[in-house]
Amino acid sequence: MGVFAVRPKGVPPQVKLNARQVDAAKPKEKPYKLADGGSLYLLLKPNGGKYWRLKYRVAGKEKLLTLGVYPEVTLADTQAKREEAKRGIAGDIDRMEAKREKKIARETQLNDTFKEIALEWHSSKLTKWSAGYA
Numbered sequence: 001m002g003v004f005a006v007r008p009k010g011v012p013p014q015v016k017l018n019a020r021q022v023d024a025a026k027p028k029e030k031p032y033k034l035a036d037g038g039s040l041y042l043l044l045k046p047n048g049g050k051y052w053r054l055k056y057r058v059a060g061k062e063k064l065l066t067l068g069v070y071p072e073v074t075l076a077d078t079q080a081k082r083e084e085a086k087r088g089i090a091g092d093i094d095r096m097e098a099k100r101e102k103k104i105a106r107e108t109q110l111n112d113t114f115k116e117i118a119l120e121w122h123s124s125k126l127t128k129w130s131a132g133y134a
Contacts, residue, residue, distance in 0.1 A: 017042065017075060022050070023071075025044055026044075027044055027045065027048045027049075029046060030046065031044060036078075038086070039055040040054050040082045050071075052081075054081075056085065058097075
């Protein structure tokens with residue numbers, strides 16, 4: 001006799017999605033989810049939008065990471081992203097926090113560029129302005 005994994009009562013077996021199921025999924029009146037396992041799911045909205053999402057926990061807090069929109073991001077892509085995110089989470093890297101920090105760095109860089117352009121423009125106008133106006 002072999003060893004059998006016992007599933008808790010009332011918990012359905014985990015069946016992964018396939019590309020045909022994802023493609024054939026139709027919107028309903030209310031948003032609903034198609035689970036792929038490993039906390040990855042496809043959220044289907046009434047407007048027809050299909051969003052890949054990953055639920056995870058960092059420091060005891062539940063977080064939600066959007067991995068992309070179907071069909072731009074395929075099932076295989078999201079499964080790879082899920083594994084990458086899980087490796088990061090195991091290494092104590094919060095993907096959402098990393099994404100937020102990257103966005104802040106990009107905005108800071110853009111603001112610095114704007115500041116440089118504004119100062120250059122201001123200095124070019126100084127010769128035409130009176131001392132009180134500048």
